[in-house]
Structure formats: structure tokens, C-alpha cells
Amino acid sequence: MYYFLDVFGYFAAKWNNISLADQIIEDHWYLFKDNPVGMKALAYLYQTLGNNEKAHELYKEIFILRPNYAQSYRDLALSYADVGDYRKSASIYARYDYLVAEGFIRAEDKEFTPLMEREFSNLLELHRKELTSTETKKGPSLNSDFExxxxxxxxxxxxxxxxxxxxxxxxxxxxxxxxxxxxxxxxxxxxxxxxxxxxxxxxxxxxxxxxxxxxxxxxxxxxxxxxxxxxxxxxxxxxxxxxxxxxxxxxxxxxxxxxxxxxxxxxxxx
The missing domain is CATH 2.60.60 (Lipoxygenase-1)
Known part of the structure; x- marks a missing residue:
């Protein structure tokens, strides 16, 4: 799998042959299927190429494989924002908050919680007009004291x-x-x-x-x-x-x- 990640990066980044790079992954998808570690590395590479749509499809697959991982919600929320679906992004953040509050996800800690809240606040501040009033009811922004x-x-x-x-x-x-x-x-x-x-x-x-x-x-x-x-x-x-x-x-x-x-x-x- 790692060899084909290298080959993908070589043709996509160095030679700008995206179609060939994509074909290599398709031909060897069996190595990535059901492997969230490999899919996440591939999603990273697509993001460096600016192909947020391909990365988004991978993050959705990872979410299915890891529905109880806090990182899965963060990655998917950010990915929806990257493809311009800000309302869906906000709904993922809201869903995550609900699951944490109800105890279905154990993710409240000093490292991850502020990071998620900062990114949710950032989404609301930059794209408030695209979001409904229900989704924008959030506390004080964590970004207001940081420049x-x-x-x-x-x-x-x-x-x-x-x-x-x-x-x-x-x-x-x-x-x-x-x-x-x-x-x-x-x-x-x-x-x-x-x-x-x-x-x-x-x-x-x-x-x-x-x-x-x-x-x-x-x-x-x-x-x-x-x-x-x-x-x-x-x-x-x-x-x-x-x-x-x-x-x-x-x-x-x-x-x-x-x-x-x-x-x-x-x-x-x-």
C-alpha cells in the first residue's frame, strides 16, 4: 500500500498526471478498502493537490469505519466545509456536541475539545450567512482573543x-x-x-x-x-x-x- 502511495504522489505531484495517479489507486483499491490508516494518508495527499472532492469521499469512508472516533467527526466537518457545504459541516459539529453531551463519545479533554470548539466557531464566523439560526447558536468565540x-x-x-x-x-x-x-x-x-x-x-x-x-x-x-x-x-x-x-x-x-x-x-x- 505504501509503495502505491509513493507512486501516486510521484505521478500526481511531480508529473501532474492526475488521471494516471487516480488509475493506480483504483487498480489497487483493495489495499486501501477497510484500511482507515491508508485512506487517511491518501486523503492527505489529495488535499495537497487541492482535490478536496476526492479527499471528501475518503473522509466519508473513514467515518463509516470509525464512527466512534472523535477525529472522524472533526475530519468530516472540515471536509464538508472544504467542498462548500457549510450547513452540513455545522450539522456534523452539532451532532458531535450532542453525542459528547449524551456520553456516546468520550472526547471531552483539554487537548481536543478546545480545538473542536475553535474550528466550529471559525466556521460560524466566516460563513454565518450560509447557516441557519439554529446551527449558529453557539457560545463566545474562542477566536476573538487570538490573532x-x-x-x-x-x-x-x-x-x-x-x-x-x-x-x-x-x-x-x-x-x-x-x-x-x-x-x-x-x-x-x-x-x-x-x-x-x-x-x-x-x-x-x-x-x-x-x-x-x-x-x-x-x-x-x-x-x-x-x-x-x-x-x-x-x-x-x-x-x-x-x-x-x-x-x-x-x-x-x-x-x-x-x-x-x-x-x-x-x-x-x-
């Missing part, structure tokens, strides 16, 4: 272990490690509640060139993992825009630069 660049990291395999490093323009850095050794409680909660994502907010108080580095620590399943980074510029404003980058994690214990982001100037390089 700057928002980074969201997602990984397709919950077994992936890595360290993210954020270096500000003054060369001060912060490390966040996703591993069983560094934070066993977090890993346990992620698996229990079914999510695999992390956000990092860069407010406007420190402008300039930020760097994001990563050290891959391995994967218990002994297979490559895929990391998706979504960069939101001017988050929460009418001028908000986003970029999606995907990285295949394979080389272990090497600190590598993923990308740079120019806070407040809305520039990203790799």
Missing part, C-alpha cells in the same frame, strides 16, 4: 511517535513530543477517545520568521507514517487562508526542518 497564525498537525497512524520543535524569530524554541515514553497519559487518552491531532497558535506579538522542525521517533507497526500540517494565515478573519503540507515520516532520529512560516506577513516556504 495570528494557527498551525494544526495531524497524523494518519496513532502509533506514530515524533517530536515537533517550534523555533521563534529570536531562536527560542519549544519542543512537543508525541511518544509513549514522554507522555503515556496523552497516548492513552488519544487512543481511548480516537483522535490524532495537535494545534499550535502563533499570536501576533512575535512577528518574523518561525521554523517548524520534526524528529521522527518511529512507529510500533514498523510502517511509514504521514503527517499533515495545515497553516492558517490571519486565522478567524475574513482574509483567512490556509495551506496544506504533507510529510512522509520514515527516517528516524534525525531533526529535520519541515517548513518556515512568516508570522503576520502570510508567507510559507519549504
Amino acid at each position: 495570528g497564525t494557527r498551525l494544526v498537525f495531524e497524523w494518519n497512524d496513532s502509533e506514530a511517535e515524533f517530536q515537533l520543535q517550534f523555533v521563534n524569530p529570536n531562536d527560542k524554541y519549544y519542543n512537543w513530543e508525541h511518544s509513549l515514553l514522554a507522555d503515556p497519559d496523552l497516548i492513552r487518552i488519544e487512543k481511548l477517545k480516537g483522535y490524532s491531532c495537535k494545534e499550535y497558535l502563533i499570536d501576533g506579538s512575535i512577528t518574523g520568521n518561525w521554523k517548524v522542525n520534526l524528529k521522527y521517533l518511529g512507529n510500533k507497526s514498523l510502517t511509514p507514517a504521514y503527517l499533515k500540517a495545515t497553516i492558517y494565515h490571519n486565522f478567524g478573519s475574513k482574509s483567512q487562508r490556509k495551506e496544506v503540507k504533507v510529510f512522509k515520516l520514515q527516517l528516524k532520529d534525525v531533526n529535520q526542518e519541515l517548513f518556515k512560516v512568516q508570522n503576520s506577513l502570510s508567507l510559507v516556504s519549504n
Whole structure:
């Protein structure tokens, strides 16, 4: 399966031969069917190509396979917004809130809950006119006290272990490690509640060139993992825009630069 993901990326990204890349996946769909880890990696790749419709179909399939995963609701809600169906996106968020309140999904925690609420609020602020009054009844926005660049990291395999490093323009850095050794409680909660994502907010108080580095620590399943980074510029404003980058994690214990982001100037390089 991972070989065909590489082949897909080669023809789609390097040669811009989308039809051939799609045909390769269709011919080997049996490797992806019923495999949410593989389908999520493929969805990431489609998003980097700007093909939100193909990614959306994959996220719907993943939702069917993982109906009790908190991440499934987030991914599907964002995907509906990406294809322009804002009302359906809002209904997924509302459905998620209801299931959490009723105890059907155990996802209330300090990591995932604020992220979901921030994204729901962002949807309502940017697309309020397209939504009904029932769906827009929400509490105070989590975005009102934040101006700057928002980074969201997602990984397709919950077994992936890595360290993210954020270096500000003054060369001060912060490390966040996703591993069983560094934070066993977090890993346990992620698996229990079914999510695999992390956000990092860069407010406007420190402008300039930020760097994001990563050290891959391995994967218990002994297979490559895929990391998706979504960069939101001017988050929460009418001028908000986003970029999606995907990285295949394979080389272990090497600190590598993923990308740079120019806070407040809305520039990203790799």
C-alpha cells in the first residue's frame, strides 16, 4: 500500500498526471478498502493537490469505519466545509456536541475539545450567512482573543511517535513530543477517545520568521507514517487562508526542518 502511495504522489505531484495517479489507486483499491490508516494518508495527499472532492469521499469512508472516533467527526466537518457545504459541516459539529453531551463519545479533554470548539466557531464566523439560526447558536468565540497564525498537525497512524520543535524569530524554541515514553497519559487518552491531532497558535506579538522542525521517533507497526500540517494565515478573519503540507515520516532520529512560516506577513516556504 505504501509503495502505491509513493507512486501516486510521484505521478500526481511531480508529473501532474492526475488521471494516471487516480488509475493506480483504483487498480489497487483493495489495499486501501477497510484500511482507515491508508485512506487517511491518501486523503492527505489529495488535499495537497487541492482535490478536496476526492479527499471528501475518503473522509466519508473513514467515518463509516470509525464512527466512534472523535477525529472522524472533526475530519468530516472540515471536509464538508472544504467542498462548500457549510450547513452540513455545522450539522456534523452539532451532532458531535450532542453525542459528547449524551456520553456516546468520550472526547471531552483539554487537548481536543478546545480545538473542536475553535474550528466550529471559525466556521460560524466566516460563513454565518450560509447557516441557519439554529446551527449558529453557539457560545463566545474562542477566536476573538487570538490573532495570528494557527498551525494544526495531524497524523494518519496513532502509533506514530515524533517530536515537533517550534523555533521563534529570536531562536527560542519549544519542543512537543508525541511518544509513549514522554507522555503515556496523552497516548492513552488519544487512543481511548480516537483522535490524532495537535494545534499550535502563533499570536501576533512575535512577528518574523518561525521554523517548524520534526524528529521522527518511529512507529510500533514498523510502517511509514504521514503527517499533515495545515497553516492558517490571519486565522478567524475574513482574509483567512490556509495551506496544506504533507510529510512522509520514515527516517528516524534525525531533526529535520519541515517548513518556515512568516508570522503576520502570510508567507510559507519549504
